Amino acid sequence: MNAVDRAHVRDFHQEDLEGIIRLWEDAHSTGDTPAYSMAEVIASCSQDYAVVAIRDDQVVGAAVGRAAHAQGWVVFFRLSDEPERVGVELLDELERKMSPLGLAKLSILVSSDGPRLDLLVRNGFEPRRSLRYLERILPVQGRELDLLKELGGRVMPRNLWDTVAGMHDEKRLLEERLVTPLAQPGLAERFGVVPPRAVMLFGPPGTGKTTFAKAVASRLDWPFVEVSPARLADSAAGLAGALRQTFDSIGQLEHAVVFIDEVEEIAATRRGDPPSATQGVTNELLKLVAEFRDREGRLLVCATNFVRSLDAAFLRHGRFDYVVPIGLPDPAARSAIWQRYIPPHVVGDVDLETLVRSSEGLTPADIEYAARRASQDALARALERGDTAEDDSRLPGTKQYLRALNATRATVSEDDAREFLEDIATIARL
CATH class of the missing domain: 3.40.50.300 (P-loop containing nucleotide triphosphate hydrolases)
Known part of the structure; x- marks a missing residue:
């Protein structure tokens, strides 16, 4: 999936209603029957709180909530074939929108064999009884x-x-x-x-x-x-x-x-x-x-x-x-930082080991700067040549990232690094 095709989360718009209905129908047809009827979900989209995940102008996920007294309810949560990250972002954004209500709990009812039960559990919801009733105690409540x-x-x-x-x-x-x-x-x-x-x-x-x-x-x-x-x-x-x-x-x-x-x-x-x-x-x-x-x-x-x-x-x-x-950052951390900033459709063609080795001694911010500079330079060259279409040859590669690294000034000097090691020996208390 290209970076430009990755799903993003935003507020619900009325034109998203058809997509949410399709998600509800898909859930119903696969046996993952929603706890709330379609009519209730539609009503909450318009009157309560709803966020959607969009990819290629299509609704690929939704989280819809309503509040009753001091408790919030997720009346509909559905995700198409998208990474778990998108589901986490949907739930986080819905909670953010509902948090000013001063809710004490956010709860959701799902079918016992729902495909996203594990995602909810990892996102802080706790199953209750055999009904698989999940609730999450919100960290900030009421006057706080x-x-x-x-x-x-x-x-x-x-x-x-x-x-x-x-x-x-x-x-x-x-x-x-x-x-x-x-x-x-x-x-x-x-x-x-x-x-x-x-x-x-x-x-x-x-x-x-x-x-x-x-x-x-x-x-x-x-x-x-x-x-x-x-x-x-x-x-x-x-x-x-x-x-x-x-x-x-x-x-x-x-x-x-x-x-x-x-x-x-x-x-x-x-x-x-x-x-x-x-x-x-x-x-x-x-x-x-x-x-x-x-x-x-x-x-x-x-x-x-x-x-x-x-x-x-x-x-x-x-x-x-x-x-x-x-x-x-150690080698594992540097590798993760590079992968965070190299486009997903490019990272497979990049010599990651060389970049990790060449970025030893740099901070996370230094590596981010080098990665972003390489991407920006590649885009500038493509614009200069007028070939911004589907031409992967202009995308940043190992040479471009190494060139950007050579132009990146390390935040931490050798003297600073040496003093840090001395401080670990004399001041650290673990």
């Missing part, structure tokens, strides 16, 4: 919705953890140290493990620390709230006061992964007499971390590119449970 909106937080896509390809050691470490104890506190207690409250991620810029923080939130199915000191600096309460107010608001959420990037900006080594304004902010943040640790159901994730510049008190035992290095 407005609070989360005020904080600029959001619920991450549930499949984000799986999209972090490669980096198996880092993922295994985060799964064991963070996700499992927080998601299964009973299991952690049985083994004498105390669920973590705060973790520091460090490493060179562009290595994916923010992505890992979001992936942990996705894996836990907790809201993700990023606290940006730069945005808080203009508050009338001052940066320290704004930090206090923000953490007080976060304290009203039942669960949350709180993320502070480039934390060295507000937690650098304190020095000088008299104290600087930054020192006051550092003192306040140290107090907030201590208070944050007293509450369950929350995880503070801080990230820094310059772990050596952090104040010594900030990394002492008792404040951060783990200090985790996040380095450059």
